Amino acid sequence: MSESATAAPPERIPHWIDGSPFDPVDARLGPVYDPALGVRTASVVFATPGHVDRAVAAATRAFPAWRDLSMARRQVVLFRFRELLNDRKDELAAIITGQHGKVLSDALGEIARGQEVLEFALGFPEILKGAFSRNVSSGVDVHSFREPVGVTAVISPFNFPAMVPMWFFPVALAAGNTVVLKPSEKDPSAAMWLAALLTEAGLPDGVFNVVHGDKTAVDALLEHPDVASVSFVGSTPIASYIYEAAARAGKRVQALGGAKNHMLVLPDADLDLVADAAVNAGFGSAGERCMAVSVVVAVEPVADTLVAKITERMAGLRTGDGRRGCDMGPLVTREHRDKVASFIDLAHRDGAVVVVDGRSVVPDGVPGGFWLGPTLIDRVPSTSKVYTEEIFGPVLSVVRVASYEEGVDLINSGAFGNGTAIFTNDGGAARRFQNEVQVGMIGVNVPIPVPVAYHSFGGWKASAFGDTKAYGTQGFHFFTREKAVTTRWPGPDHGGIDLGFPSTG
Template structure:
């Protein structure tokens, strides 16, 4: 099998890195090397930023409708080639083909919202702030913005940012995850065809050296990242020292509360998708299930465990399982595999009851793959490491609460607050949960409360280090600088 060698994309051209080493990209289903990605240097990164800075001078003066026009073409191109991109995503990341297609649809949605920039970026004007005086707020583009993408959503996450940066008149430099660079490289091949001026959009592959260069370069106005809370806290501190805008979306431990009146079949069906889609490697996965009351807790333990046993763990590129709705692929790497197995051992030692053990899964023909099956713990208590830690795998903790207030207390005492959901038919309980649960994204009878593109995406507490959330109308404030005008004119005199 041919091993691809990826390049950077700078100034409208594919560029061979000059001083870079390379790291291997592997298929997590097989463990085989499928590509090599360059580790670009600070000097190469700074050069790309310089080019983007020069391109900004012209792009920022381009009329807004003309800035949006290439995005219409991009949406059409990506939709026409959705299947090709999705299969690359599956090969290098390991999620199922239906999950990959769903990720691509989120890309389309964000492009569509950004195409409305002529409406979204309108200025505000007040006639008559005083006698003969008017006030106006101009929303102006700022310069070069940078994006560091995660491995779990290599297409969707960049599209929380890139279309908006471009449409608002800024230029952008993207660093794909070195574990899954091929998806964004393929998308960039289509971006190359939409007529953007050279330097408006650029891709620099690499590791931390590239990300640090983004933060330290004074020509960069803003930095967006999805990563662990530890990394996000460091990014926030560095960006603050460098007077740079930042969005840093961190770790999560999302709780799903099943009230006594919850429709149990819907809870179980939604939990299957929420917990085991993408092998649990997503920041909106419900990794903690709280059953309210003894009866609901016992029912959840029994029915969810039985349903989880039906999950098929296999290579998502195996034609036999490609469209299987209960398919779960591998986790991303040997490192992730080892960490998840370690946390399962921790849970056992802490005294949690292991209802379903996903260790030791063997997929014939894929002996080098990083497969772990659904794993479920019951009798989980606050303070246990398996409850405190983001495991980022197909491991679910089931807890019991006496009532809604106790369930909300469990959520609010946790350091993370990305998402939380409640299942109930009781409007009062739902309202209490919406108002009191400390999470940035709330679901009511929704397993994955990830908002659509025209609504903001982001968490609370240690799950987000930013004032402005991703995507939607709100992100316009991240990519523009307000300039406030106060003006007065006197009448001409003879």
Template sequence: MRALLQLSSVARRSLAGSVRPLRNIRLVSTTKLFIDGQVVESQATEWIDVIDPATQSIVTRVPQTTAAELEAAASSAQTAFEKWRRTTVGTRQRVMLDLQQLIRDDSENLMRIMVGEQGKVLADARGDVHRGLQVVEAMAGLAPQLMGHRAEVAADMATHTVREPLGVLAGVCPFNFPALIPLWMIPVALATGNTLLLKPSERAPGAAMRLAHLCTQAGVPPGVLNVVHGSRPTVDFLTADQRVKAVSFVGGDRAGRHIFERATAHGQRCQANLGAKNHAVVMPDASREQALAAITGAAFGAAGQRCMALSVAVFVGAAADWIPELAERAARLRVDGGLEPGADLGPLISVQALQRARDLIQTSVEQGAHLALDGRGVRVAKYPRGNFLGPTVVDHVTPAMACYTEEVFAPVLSCVRVASLDEALALVNANRYGNGAAIFTRSGAAAARFQADVGAGQVGVNVAIPVPLPMFSFTGNRGSFLGDTNFYGPGGVAFCTQLKTVTSLWRREDAEEIDHASAVHMPTLH
């Protein structure tokens, strides 16, 4: 293991993995591993190209971590846990306080890493960092959530609870939030006394590597956070190794089901956020300007590549008359490279994702939908090879159409027309997903009815993307979530810890005092 972890001179230069050109030949950088507090040049024989979705250039190459490297990371995490778990909650909170300041100071760097690898526009990358930062800040005040309970249960007998860390945890992250999702996992796992094996997306690994560097600066000891890379072989290791006690996953349905089934089969806890089909119900009495502005941002921001993106707008009655104006608003959004001033949405992650979205749009048109706005013809002169799709509004959609049944994961909004709130609720609840839903209305009665009867886990009233702040938990449900305990907030703390109950008996008679009078005179020898 010592040989494996020995740093090369190249590996020491940067967590981003820059390699100095040799003999004037430009080499593509490689992404490193982060094991036992050190940057490690992988000995992998298989590499995955990270492609800039705006230019198709190779940004870096990600290793398929070898079996020996995965073993080293897991061993490091297990060894580190024995000491880290015994640190005080105050010590771990102090690390979180330092980490939040380091992230804040480094946010510009993190943002630019994400733009280059994932294609986000800067404003969206900023939100990615700062929403994750809120979880770090929440964990800096963790202590009350770890406090147990105590009760007298019988004469001279009491029971109290202790919340303890599980051990080594694993996190598997998606491409669409390269900083936010690692920051759902790292602060909660570490602040509760666990160690973590983190696998960032092989499409956008740079932000996670940078966060590992910042964690070290904040005082996270070697082995407490390890970062490994790769695709299915890495996932299969994490979901089978007996040192790993729990697995967190955010991503698509197929991978999520595989991870959940494999992890639980090996006795691991698992929480898995999967796909989504989020609806916004627009009532005729809603504030027109507010509703259309909110729906436009929620549907097309981040190029639609987020699990809480608004992908279906359900217009009740006369509210359907607003669809042309919605299309006009969407048409004014600027599609461009992530670093370009004024860009509202950037490219999709891959050529394949772009083609899939185009195909779903075309299929829906063939099935009878009407394109109020077609974004397939958008061109960005400066980035002719980019995976760009402009905002697209598909009207007269029915639940049988491809753009409704599939999670498009692109800037595509399906508009469904219904006659009543009852019909709207039936539509939303018939969908298999349950991440989020929203209603736009001025009626308190309609809002109350909606929030009581809708089947989604996160509900917005005149709020298009109702993602809760980390004093709460992310509470997607039904087909959008597998597991029993949600991410971050109280749910995340519960997921990363286990309760221990201690019952003790101290009989009163055992505490009877024996009279030992104090002698005040000069002692004498006998």
């Protein structure tokens, strides 16, 4: 009997609205796969505009009470959520691996980085303190404070189904907002698990909601008059679309787009360190990271030696089911796997040298998984789409340049400006690089320079749309608005009539 005939029917994944699952019987459904098995394991309910209305209405109703709840009581809920998450993070990691495909250790790492933002957000009473100026004029004081913006929408990608939502919703909730999360339809169960855990932690109904779906659900959030802000992470074309549509509707927007991250390697660098870093940053999470290193820019004469060292390390990598202790898992869908693999064909046609071809990988997993092994391509022309386009898979390109200046010019001429790194033992060169490179996040001998939670995340150029970065202090500024209050308490002699322009004195 075939596997399909004996398999259990796919799980049905509903929305989460007003504190409980909501499963409309007539909804469209989307497939959810286990990428390591290559089989459909669930069906996710897609939202109509009416379902989005229902979620936003719940968030709107919940907003006044949550906004007015004391800081101390909001802190209690978020602290309880943090403790529950810490105790049960293995459950969430298993969900992530089962629907995204990344190995369990990487899933746990994702949760840890999201939890960093949560822990930062728990200090919100200090961050949201206002300012006070006494006696700015005779008997006049001025103070300021920040208030939440209202209902916030978070639209998150498939590659970090827990971490990226946690870049936004802990900050939004701490500041007193309510949230409607639209996770990726490819791996939606992590969002549902987080919603249930927030409810268990004591979050009031309606404060955090989840709707699933495709462009229909996204557009309904972008156009909804009761949604005050939109946070997005994904590809550049979609980030641009979301920024323009939401801004046109009068909303605050932070839309983080794609990347083509370079690692500039100077001749004085420790090439063993560089080779380790290139492999780790290029192939972790199967290259499905917006901060993955996808281009090694080698300043000659080190390229031949560096390519050999990277190749040697790649030979020891084990690709397979993330539940088996492998180094790298599958890609998220068969379609995405095939798209990434097509760039290897393109590299051949463009005259590049495919040193390691991941299409021939023998995985530690079942044959039907969405497998593509780590791939190394040398001598990639800067005119090739292999170089210019975001591949979002385990494909590492090597571009050879003659000088530091040529390498920086190459990086700065690209459309993206998300992350970059320089590997060198020359402090002067590193300092010059920080000043000259036109990129938002920079590593010095650090291949994936994702800022810690108390700084902020965001790139330049086509990698980010909007004025505010994610999390950190900028995150709190995005989810709040400032009020400034000028106060005078009149005494016996209030000063009488004066039609002149108010001035200090």
